[in-house]
Amino acid sequence: MTRKYKVLFLCRENSARSIIAEALLRELAGxxxxxxxAGPEPAARVHPIAVAQLRPGISDLGALSPKSWLEFTGEWAPRMDLVIALDESVAGHHAPLFPGEPSLCHWTFADPLADEMPEPERVRLFEKVFWQIVRQISTFIELPQYAAMREGVVSVESPACVGDAV
Structure with missing residues (x-):
């Protein structure tokens, strides 16, 4: 059996961007x-507009739920290979230490939940961010260090990040 890289996406409330990234990576290269x-202040539920963006192409929406990043810090937690912060407030020095000393990256995307805005604008921003995350995930899974994984061989190099998103 081939070893899979474990990737943790972080966002403050873990209800939109990080959920979208988790679902897309699982669907495109599970x-x-x-x-x-996960996030430091998990919301009570996945944001409904995030669910609406994912619904057409994601097979297991029921597996998605906001979680505290503390669930990934204990000795029993899965050992991540890579942690990707999608929010300035959780990047670098703000994030807790995760077991196994995973690489840490930061991808920058607008927060579709940041400000009060009319619902049509929020929906458009969600759609824009969704497609930015699709492009970023697609680029990430094609990085050379993961090419061997497509052929059933695991690279021993540490995971790398794609540059910051636009």
């Missing part, structure tokens, strides 16, 4: 990656 998401 045979090579185990995807997780």
């Amino acid at each position: 045979h090579r990656f185990e995807a997780f998401s």
Whole structure:
């Protein structure tokens, strides 16, 4: 059996961007990656507009739920290979230490929940961010260090990040 890279996406409330990234990585390359998401202040539920963006192409929406990043810090937690912060407030020095000393990356996306805005604008921003995350995930899974994984061989190099998102 081939080892899968474990990737944790972080966002403050873990209800939109990190959930979208987790779902997309699982759907597009779940045979090579185990995807997780969490945040320091998890929301009560996945944001309905995030669910609406994912609904057409994601097979297991029921597996998605906001989680505290503390669930990934204990000795019993899965050992991540890579942690990707999608929010300035959780990047670098703000994030807790995760077991196994995973690489830490930061991808920058607008927060579709940041400000009060009319619902039509929020929906458009969600759609824009969704497609930015699709492009970023697609680029990430094609990085050379993961090419061997497509052929059933695991690279021993540490995971790398794609540059910051636009």
